[in-house]
Amino acid sequence: MRFRPCIDLHDGKVKQIVGSTLRDEPGALRANFSSSLPASHYASLYRRDQLPGGHVVMLGPGNEAAAAEALAAWPGGLQVGGGVTADNAERWLARGASHVIVTSWIFREGQVDMQRLAHLAGLVGKAHLVLDLSCRFRENAYYVVSEHWQRFTSLRLDGATLSALAAYCDEFLVHAVDVEGTCTGLDAGLLALLAEAAPIPTTYAGGISSMADLELVERVGRGRIDATVGSALDIFGGQGIKYSDILARFAPAGREMAGGGGHREGSL
Template identity: 55%
Template sequence: MSCRFRPCIDLHEGKVKQIVGGSLRDDGTAPTENFVSEKPPGWFAEKFRSDNLRGGHVIMLGKGNDAAAKEALSAWPGGLQVGGGIRSANAKQWLDAGASHVIVTSALFDANGKFLQEELEQLVETVGKENIVIDLSCRRIGSGWKVAMNRWQTITELDISHDTLDRLLPFCDEFLIHAADVEGLCKGVDAELVGLLGSWGKCPVTYAGGAATMGDIEIVSKAGRGLIDVTVGSALDLFGGSGVCYAELVGMSGT
């Protein structure tokens, strides 16, 4: 039993970075950066393309990343998904720019975190469910998890549960779930969350957050029953980390 590796290109201020997810703020405070690449986004996209790592995600963390995202997408048309500020009004332009899917979170909620069913339905009408990934990135609240929007700063009314996944499944092709509390910390994955996702298993789900070693990848594989794909950021040697070897993940993915 193994899990498939999904690569990522996280963009902040037009550069490829690895950031501690919980440190992103709108108040002007600089986030905690684990890695800032000297290489452009297209370099990473071309590498993922050469290694046939499909279904990775390009995430725009804030404004000023459109050109960088389009550079990555143009380097591998159809090979990468894109997220960050996606809504029904601009989703098609990102598919036209080369994304295989658009990833959406914040547009599905109002400012207070109330879920907007009509916005999701509009998005499906605009680009089709087969081109949509719903990002249910979350924070632990009590004994469970709540979806967090607005760069993980605002807790919404939507919980992470089998019922929620069932409710949203007719409107998307995949789910992407960052465990925001451990994102970028390299202190281990949220195995309980992975287990909940793996016990559902009705469509592709990618987990991200906290992976520090190949042992953590094994935890995702076992807890997720081989049904949950995994993203590795700050611990990956490709992003300046030392705990996880990119070449090993490529081999694990069977490419």
């Protein structure tokens, strides 16, 4: 199991958002945290502490400059997603992303467009593509949601789906949208499904509130499922998990005590 750091961007700022509130209605959005520090600060932090494979996610328009700054701070160390299409994917790789993350663009009218997916995989290469299969629970199953997690697709997340899509990408990123940003505990059912069925590297996100939750990811995920933490982490204003504890558990040998304490906002 690896820890995958994150940089979530909204209106050009690093934020932590309750996933279910990411809607178009005025006043619907609820943010747990908004940083006064640039995205490049967090990218430099992860680079120094040798935590590769994190993701920069652009939540809506107005985030391209901040995402580019983060990638420039650690070329090859971060993935980027949010509004990725065949028209801009190569440009994001040229800017320093190790992978592009895509969801909505491969769906049309709620269904996977396999021609689009194959075209994108051929364009950037399977080794540089991550599919975001973030999902919500409905009718006794998990279904992928698109368009800023507002629209249910017809794609049911199960072993057959994961096996079929794995042929086109290097990794999966899966947010448990119903608990994303809530710090109320992870979705154990979704985690167990991923541990059983995911045939390629997969990162789970959503609801993680403590180091005990991360240990649960490792145990239930059988060491096969990676994890990312947002709102619970002290560098994002959270109280459940210290960044220094993440380093002690997940950083390479010799980096556990980098910088001393919890790396709260303003320290680097």
